[in-house]
Amino acid sequence: MKKTILVFAVLILAILALLHFSKYAILVGDSSVEWIIAVIALLFFFIGIYINKRSLKKSSETSNEINIKTIEKLEISKREYEVLKAIASGLSNKEIAAQLFLSESTIKTHVSSLLLKLNAKRRTQAIQIAKEMNIL
Amino acid sequence: MKKTILVFAVLILAILALLHFSKYAILVGDSSVEWIIAVIALLFFFIGIYINKRSLKKSSETSNEINIKTIEKLEISKREYEVLKAIASGLSNKEIAAQLFLSESTIKTHVSSLLLKLNAKRRTQAIQIAKEMNIL
């Protein structure tokens, strides 16, 4: 946010400097003032839109960064995380096993440890908790 | 979107008209041009931010409107929808029954018809499908 303000200030200064030259051109006597102002207005209009969009993107990326740290804090392994994603996509243990080329008992083991680590009683609760923690 | 463009056009015209008067003031000879331009730049900057935010809000509201229509299309009743929300929050059938003051078999009936209507095989899949359809 501090960076955008700085960039913004520099832009204003640059445009003011630009005006310093165009000021003499105005004295020649035509209606180019309106044009310059219109262009500047449009420019800042789109700058506003751009900055707003970027700040929204950044905030969503920040929540993504939290993800990985949370996963590490909970000591969820890669395989377990894969299983978690598969659960969230609505697959059964058997289907997950087929997708990852594993046996169903292996999936059950992963699921059980996942439920422990997420402090959930059911896979549906695990999905809810994981989404609340921005893990999914 | 068409409305915002119209409003935008009117604003530009208004400012151009305002300039028509200030033009004569400039001929008196001071550096107020920079000030006017700076104010206009700022104004349009914030207009850009405002319009961008509003359009984002509208798009999120639109997806909310789709919800209700989709629910009606799938012929999901109020009770079934309550159960669906409870499922998505990670509750078991027994817990849902307690929450809604119903018997577990009633919940099972609702869940079964929900799975049929959502074309899901499991409750986890129902959650996934419902979220994809913006029902949840």
Added chain:
DNA sequence: AGAAGAATGGTACTTTAGTATGAGCCTCTA
């Protein structure tokens, strides 16, 4: 090399989930 942890899988058992079917009750509408 050896400990630690991740990944894999098996057996046996308990608990939920989900299906099928039938039935009673209520409300709204043709």
Added chain:
DNA sequence: TAGAGGCTCATACTAAAGTACCATTCTTCT
């Protein structure tokens, strides 16, 4: 008023999900 649809509940099953314990293999780190 009769039927349709929604809501409730029960029984009897079958199928998943989840737990507990144990064992093996494979990295990885010290």
